[in-house]
Amino acid sequence: MTIRFFLVVAMGILVAAGPCFGDRNNAIETKVLRVFTAKKASYYHKPWKSPDFNELRSSGFFFKDDRSFPHQKGLILTNAHAVSMAQSIRVSNGREKRRYNVRILGVCDTADFAVLQMEPAELEIYERINGKVEPLELGDSDKLRVGDKVLGWGYPLGGEGISKSDQGEISRIEVKAYAHSRDMWLMVQASLQQNRGNSGGPVLKEDKVIGVSFQGMRDSDRINFFIPINLVKHLFPSLQNPGLICTWQLSVQHMFPRLKEYYHLDHDQGGVLVAHIIPGGGPFEFGLRENDILTHIDDNEIDNFGEVYCPDLEQRVLFIEVLNRKRVGDPLVVKVIRDGKTLIIKGVLTRGLPRLVPKLFTGANYFIFGGVGFVDLTLNCIENLGKSGDTFRAKYLDEYPEHPYQKVVIISEIFPEYGLTDSSEYLKRVEKVDGKEVLNVEDLYNYLQSAKKSGKKKALIQIDRNLQIPLDLDNAETLDREIQNKYGILYMKTPDGFSR
Structure with missing residues (x-):
């Protein structure tokens, strides 16, 4: 207790004199933060029991986005799985021990990111000690290509200081299920050396943020994934209006030769079979039906494996990426083969329904x-x-x-x-x-x-x-x-x- 009190007093003396670490406003360790979260460890199988509490440690970073957050300071980007349903959140950096209070501006559990904000009074103290915050600049992740070099920053377990991941190489850009939500979104795989605690840290290319670290493979070395920053920017408006996010649930089947023969299709006909949709769900309300053969979405031709060519990425991805780049209410055109006839269905993107067995980010029913x-x-x-x-x-x-x-x-x-x-x-x-x-x-x-x-x-x-x-x-x-x-x-x- 005596040591802690002495440090607080000493900090108070140094504050009056200006930044106690010198004039290093642009130092990365003042922009990338360690995030401390106290969360309930609920008993979801017996939710009437009183929960335990866990403290989690992750990473985050200061950023700015004048389009979605005009004239706002102290913005911090991190992972949803680090702060979702948190009881308290504080941040620090690699230079000092002080922890600063922050509040949640919004959590996007489906795409595993969250926006925090340092309280004005806390930000004032932070800048007195560490210098004026110069947020990291958000880049354009659509320009990433396989083979590009990137590097990451964060606070992995095992130490207190900031850690730089050795430069890694992008090996895949594809739509896969996110571990936090099980929802399908674009993700980028890179050979960065990252560990637990790096989640929420920035991935940089040419000093611009092109992604947010969020998951890896436990049994493999240097196989880690990050959320492309363009996805984050696209979903910023959903933080205040989650209804903008399309949550279509439909099961599709790849078309193979015998299946094409059964539906009297040419051998070179593209498309996938709609195997199941929920009556009353988003795809159903839009106009799709079971046993439709989905051949086009907007102007994109779907192949027999459910992929389309994405010009922005200059590669093929699952057709769901076309939906993910839209918001509920945006225009949508699909082409299907139904009972041997080609139909064009025009409308607006509808919202979907929850899963039969969902992942919860609230209390249990x-x-x-x-x-x-x-x-x-x-x-x-x-x-x-x-x-x-x-x-x-x-x-x-x-x-x-x-x-x-x-x-x-x-x-x-x-x-x-x-x-x-x-x-x-x-x-x-x-x-x-x-x-x-x-x-x-x-x-x-x-x-x-x-x-x-x-x-x-x-x-x-x-x-x-x-x-x-x-x-x-x-x-x-x-x-x-x-x-x-x-x-x-x-x-x-x-x-x-x-x-x-």
Whole structure:
């Protein structure tokens, strides 16, 4: 305590004299920051339990963008997975130990980036100690090509100072699933030497930011990925309006010779088969149907592997990149072959629907009723379950919903007060209640409340393999109150209302 107090006082003395590290305003260690985040480690499979807290360390950097953030200072770019749902966020640099308070301006979980801002009073102190902040300039990632040299900066684990990644080479530019969200976006692979803690740091080419570090491969050396900065700039407006992001869910199948023969297509006909779309979802509302052969999107011809030529990148990428470069409401034209006839569908890009098993960036949907805990299955929940979640992962993770806002509802816990000596075989998917199919946790909760109010005495939960769990509607409230008091449960259902 004495040492910490002395340093604070000493810092106060030096502040009055100006930048205590000399006139080095452009030094990279004052532009690239270490990000300290305190986050809840929630129990998504049993969200009624009180969470633990973890501290995470990552990287970030000062930037400016007058188009999306005019006249704003102290802007910091980092990863969403570092700060999403954070309880507190502070930043520091490689020169000093002081940590500065920042606030979240917006988080884009789907593309794994976030914008923070240093509070004005904090920024004033930061600049007195470190000199005037000269933000890093954002470049043009569409100009990147395979073979280009880039370098990265950040704060990997194992030390306090800033670390420079040796110059690496770009080896791939392609659309792949982001680990944080599982959504498909353009990413760049480079042979940079980066480790945990580098996430959120800038990737530079010719002193301009062309990407944000965000993930790597654990079992491989020098295989790391970064978010192209043009994607970040394109999605800046969605920080205030997430509805601008297209979230189409559709399954397409590559066209091979026998499949072309079945649909009476020429052997050189391009396109992919629309294998599944959600009734009422974005592609459906736009006009696509199952078994359509999607041949063109805007003026781009789709090949049999679902790729189009992107002039900006001067290479082929998955056709989803055309959608990703638009916003909901933008004009869209597609050409399909349906029942042997060529159709041109014109309209505007529509918003999609959530996954059957989504990744959560908010609290979980759950409730406890009659001694049984029900939860919407999420990727977070599967990860919490460890090996026990492998069955759910294999069975549901990549499945598509059959109805809008459909989820997989599971029984996550049967409390001892319910009366079962061994409940393990009942921790499965809820399929029906009183013969009615269950859409999601909210649907099940509303049904049970309505049944109770109507005077019904019992309800029957049917789960996977037709196992049955009866609920005593008459005594459910008394039993649940006992459980809440005994186990110190704060909320018996999602406190801020169920989310879609």
